[in-house]
Amino acid sequence: MPTYGRLPVSFTKGEGAWLWDESGNRYLDALSGIAVCGLGHSHPAVTEAICDQAATLLHTSNLYGIPNQQKLADKLCEISGMDNLFFANSGAEANEAAIKMARLYGHQQKVDNPAIIVAKGSFHGRTLATLSATGNRKVQAGFEPLVKGFVRAPYNNLEALREIASRSREVVAVMVEPIQGEGGIQVPEREYLSAIRQLCDEQNWLMILDEIQTGMGRTGHWFGFQHSDILPDIITLAKGLGNGLPIGACIAQGKAASLFQGGMHGSTFGGNPLVTRAAMAVIDTIEQQNLSERAALLGNRIRQGLSERLSPLKTVKEIRGLGLMIGIELSQPCTALVKQALEQRLLINVTAERVVRLLPPLILSDQEAEQIVDQLSGLIEQWSQSLMEEKP
Ligand SMILES: *Cc1c(COP(=O)(O)O)cnc(C)c1O
Secondary structure (H helix, E strand, C coil): CCCCCCCCCCEEEEEECEEEECCCCEEEECCHHHHCCCCCECCHHHHHHHHHHHCCCCCCCCCCCCHHHHHHHHHHHHHHCCCEEEEECCHHHHHHHHHHHHHHHHHHCCCCCCEEEEECCCCCCCCHHHHHHCCCHHHHCCCCCCCCCEEEECCCCHHHHHHHHHHCCCEEEEEECCCECCCCCECCCCCHHHHHHHHHHHHCCEEEEECCCCCCCCCCCCCHHHHCCCCCCEEEECHHHCECECCEEEEECHHHHHCCCCCCCCCCCCCCHHHHHHHHHHHHHHHHCCHHHHHHHHHHHHHHHHHHHHCCCCCEEEEEEECCEEEEEECCCCCHHHHHHHHCCEECEEECCCEEEECCCCCCCHHHHHHHHHHHHHHHHHHHHHHHHHCC
C-alpha cells in the first residue's frame, strides 16, 4: 500500500555508520533508521547474539518462562530504576500498554472516564489510541472517531497543566516525550520534567514518559528523564532497544507496577527469546563502551560545529538538541534538503517541515561526526543561498 513516500534508493548492506546501495555506492547514515540502529549497522555483538539465538530457539510464547526475557527485564529495571515491565513489539504497542495502565489506574481511583493529558506536537504512534494521543492532525485525519480520554496541552508549559488540574476531575495521568522527536526536536526547559513530577505527585496522577526516541543512551544518559533528578511512574521504549529487531517495552515503578494483573494484557511475540537476546547485547555494548557518554560528547561537538558554520545565516533559526538527538530549525520548509543530501550520499531527515533532524548512531567516529557537520553545513549554506536568489 502506498503509505510511504520513499526516496529513490535501496540499501543492500550496512556496516557501522555506513550503508551501501544496489550499485555499491556508500552513504553516511546520520539517521540510524530513525533512532533505531544506535550501534550502527551489522554490529558484531548484535549479529553474534542473533545468529547464536536463531540456531538455539526463536519462539515459545509467553505461556512458558523465557530466561532471556527475564534477564533483559532485570537489566532494564536496573538501568532505569524502575520495578517491572511488559514487552511489546513496537513503540505504539508499548504506549498502548501505558495508556491501558493509566485507565486501570483511573478506575482504581473511581474515575469513570479517565483522561490522559498529552502534548501539542507530540508523536506516540499510529494505532488508534496512540494516534489519538498524538498531537498532529496529519496523523489523525481520516481516522475519526478518535479514541476518547485525551486532553491536549501545549508542550513545555507547566501553567497549562496546572490550569487543567484546576478544572478537571477526570485527568489521571500526563504523557509526554522528554524531547519531542517527530515534533521537531523540541527540548523543554530544564525544570519541565521535575515540575511535571511534582504536579503528578500533588494531583495523584501517573507520570508517563514516552522514551521511544530519547531512550537507549541517545541523549547522553540511558533515558531522557535521567537528565533530571526524578523517576517517572511509567516509561515506554522501542526504537534503539533492539538495534533493528522489533521490540518495545512498557516499564513501571511504584503504584504503576501493580496495575496489570493476570490476563489483562498480552502479546504473542512480545519479548521472545530472539529479540530479548539481541536487546541484551545492545545494552551490554552501550554499557561496555560507554556509548551514552560518547553520545553526549559527540552531540556537543556536532552542535558546536554546526553553530560555527551556520549561525551567521539568517535562514538558520536554532540549532538544538541533547546528545545525538539534534535539530536545526530553518526559516522555511526544507524537505528538499533530504534529497539534496541523498545525492551527496548523506542520510538525514526533515521533520515538522522545517527542522533538519539528525539521529546518527552512537558508534560514530570523530571523523564521521566531522563529515556530517561539513557536508550538512555545505548543504544548508547552498539551500540558504538559493532561497536568497529566489526572493531578493
Ligand atoms: C517512533 C515513535 C513512536 C512509535 O513507535 P513505532 O515503533 O513506530 O510504533 C512513538 N513515540 C515516539 C516518541 C516515537 O519516536
